Amino acid sequence: MENGKYRKVGIMGGTFDPIHIGHLILGENAYLQLGLDTVLFMPSGNPPHKKERTGRATTPERINMVEMAISNNPHFELSLAEAHDEGYTYTKETLKRLKSVNKDTEYYFILGADSLFSFESWKEPQEICSLCTLVAAVRNHIPNRQMNQQMGYLKEKFHAGILILDTPNIDISSGTIREWTKCGKSLRYYVPDDVIRYIEEKNLYKEQEIE
Numbered sequence: 258m259e260n261g262k263y264r265k266v267g268i269m270g271g272t273f274d275p276i277h278i279g280h281l282i283l284g285e286n287a288y289l290q291l292g293l294d295t296v297l298f299m300p301s302g303n304p305p306h307k308k309e310r311t312g313r314a315t316t317p318e319r320i321n322m323v324e325m326a327i328s329n330n331p332h333f334e335l336s337l338a339e340a341h342d343e344g345y346t347y348t349k350e351t352l353k354r355l356k357s358v359n360k361d362t363e364y365y366f367i368l369g370a371d372s373l374f375s376f377e378s379w380k381e382p383q384e385i386c387s388l389c390t391l392v393a394a395v396r397n398h399i400p401n402r403q404m405n406q407q408m409g410y411l412k413e414k415f416h417a418g419i420l421i422l423d424t425p426n427i428d429i430s431s432g433t434i435r436e437w438t439k440c441g442k443s444l445r446y447y448v449p450d451d452v453i454r455y456i457e458e459k460n461l462y463k464e465q466e467i468e
Contacts, residue, residue, distance in 0.1 A: 264362045266390070267296040270339065272347070273319050275373040275456060277328045277448050279427035284396055287367050288332055291392065296367075297336040300344065306394050312464045314434065318455075325451040335411055340454055347380045352388040365420070366391040371398040373407050373419070384411050390418040396426055438462035 267287045269280060275300075284296045298422070300319050320340055328331035338355065339346045352364060368387045373393050376382055385391075391411075395404070404421070411417045429447055437444060439462055444453050456462065 258427055264295075264358075264359070265291065265293045265365065266362050267291065267293045267365045267367050268299055268336075268389070269296055269309060269367050270299045270301065270351075272431065273298070273323050274314050274431050275319070275322050275434055275448060275452055275461070277431060277445070279429045281330075281449075282424070282427055283367060283424055284327075284333060285330070286394075287365065290422055290424075291365055291420065293332070293365065295332050296332050297334050297338075298327055299336040299339050299351075300360055301339045312439075312462060313457075314461050318459060318461065320450045324388055325455060328451075334335075336407060349379075349381045349384050349388070351407045356388055365392045366390070367392045367394070367422075369394055370399050372467055373404070373411065376411060377414075382411075382417075386415040386417040390419045390420060392422055393442045394422045394424050435462040436455045439452065439464075 258296050267284065269287075271279065271280070280298070284298065287293060288296050300316070300323055302316050307363070320335070320337070324335050329393065338351055348366065352366070355364060366385070367390065368428045373391070376391070376436060379385065382412050393404075393408075408421075412419060434444060436457060437447075444456070448456070
């Protein structure tokens with residue numbers, strides 16, 4: 258805490274398989290609109306039983322792509338808090354670890370608006386809400402009335418702090434990028450140039466995916 262002021266840190270979690278402009282635009286909008294000090298890009302690990310996922314990138318490859326994508330943005334940081342061999346980590350556990358080390362930091366967990374409607378099924382949502390503020394990106398296919406009802410419900414049930422981002426609705430997903438790569442379709446402008454070159458050099462996403 259500097260001069261009695263808490264640091265404000267955003268968290269962008271996910272597999273980033275691969276990272277694309279939708280992730281970057283969401284992180285940048287969160288930084289600007291919420292006045293964050295930094296945004297952590299936090300790739301998740303691959304669980305032991307899925308280490309050899311045909312058609313997918315390995316954890317080190319995904320980390321490399323995230324690092325390339327955010328390297329020219331001074332307020333984006335790579336976090337390896339969830340990039341471990343155990344794979345999936347519960348959000349509550351990650352936030353507890355971060356808060357125990359950084360007591361002077363307020364965390365803003367950035368998620369898609371769709372996740373607000375599944376949030377109740379997450380592990381210990383009440384504790385998550387006590388550890389961070391939820392930040393949801395508006396999606397065009399979800400009516401405002403429905404969003405407001407869900408936000409009100411979560412605020413009442415879990416005492417959740419929820420903020421809505423006004424951000425462009427970029428209709429792109431990592432799954433689409435993988436499919437385009439397999440088909441030989443151009444990724445230009447959808448994926449940072451360095452990441453495109455890395456995907457080509459490593460011959461990623463060319464094989465049939467196996468979940």
